[in-house]
Amino acid sequence: MLDAVGPRLRELRRRRGMTLAELAERTGINESTLSRLEGGGRKPTLELLLTLAEVHAVPLDELVGAPRTGDPRIHLRPVTRDGLTYVPLSRPGGIQAHKLLIPPHPGTEPELKTHEGFEWVYVLAGRLLLLLGDRRVVLKPGEAAEFDTHVPHWLGPDGEHPVELLVLFGRQGERAHLRARTA
Template sequence: MSDDTDDMDEVLAEVGPRLRRIRKERGATLAGLSETTGISVSTLSRLESGLRKPSLELLLPIARAHQVPLDELVGAPTVRDPRVRSEPIVRGGRTHWPLTRQPGGLQAYKVLEPQRKIEPDLRTHEGYEWLYVMAGRLRLLLGEHDVILGPGEAAEFDTRVPHWFGSTGEGPVEFLSLFGPQGERMHVRARPKKPQ
């Protein structure tokens, strides 16, 4: 019994530093997090320094504000999605999880773009891309257009058009990317209309 208690105390002791690290990685301040979560600055500070024990009531709004699973805040062991067998790839500060296993042809990725402010660098290349935002807001520059996509919104475009996509600087964004290097296009079938 005391071994279990010691293990639990050890897990709880690591929550504070993890909360601080995640907040700083996202460029958030205690005041900003307080405003978003409704938790006082002093309570947040005590949580991060380990002077206050974390509770579900406090951790849930923090997880929502940072758009991370609760498991990440408490350091629970990662349970891998059995459908995703590939290791994540970090490229240019962005994390990609490959969702397709065969080389060539249409490639699918789950992507996490951290909160950051970077100067857009528009590029062109052969191919066709489809983006779908799951959480956060994604900025897309496409030719002369500058668009912000929110959760549930999608865009598709020919990658020969100058383009760039990334963080709006407001928070992290999680999205799906489907890319056809030879210009393959997604084909979405519309539901047939019911006869009137």
């Protein structure tokens, strides 16, 4: 079971678009140790696994590949990172669903970023300001957007109130395919 942990750790890190250096900074585990864990050159300890599970926002059972108990519910454990609160709504693998709460940050300049994959957002509450390349789009509750994350982008509240979103993240080539049936 532990032999499969390294590839799982590498996949989680890559899926989140993180380098070993970034992961080392967030966990306090040196880059060399992380590299050896991912490559199978070092057996993981419980202390290392607990730290990595917390940073990746996944249950320890998923890191070690423990068999599922048959409970289909997702156990919501919010994670706050860079001032944003993510509530995972799906298990790791494939397209990831999160509820995202973004508080206002007055006086902070937006920093556009790029990464692998596609992103789909649906505004639940508040007004979302989406900067996408040189475009500026404001979405209201009930509106959705999908975009290639290779395009520089930034998400934040439009105004002084937080914005609450449903967000789907997909790896490169994975898009949300939504179909509606007409009556």
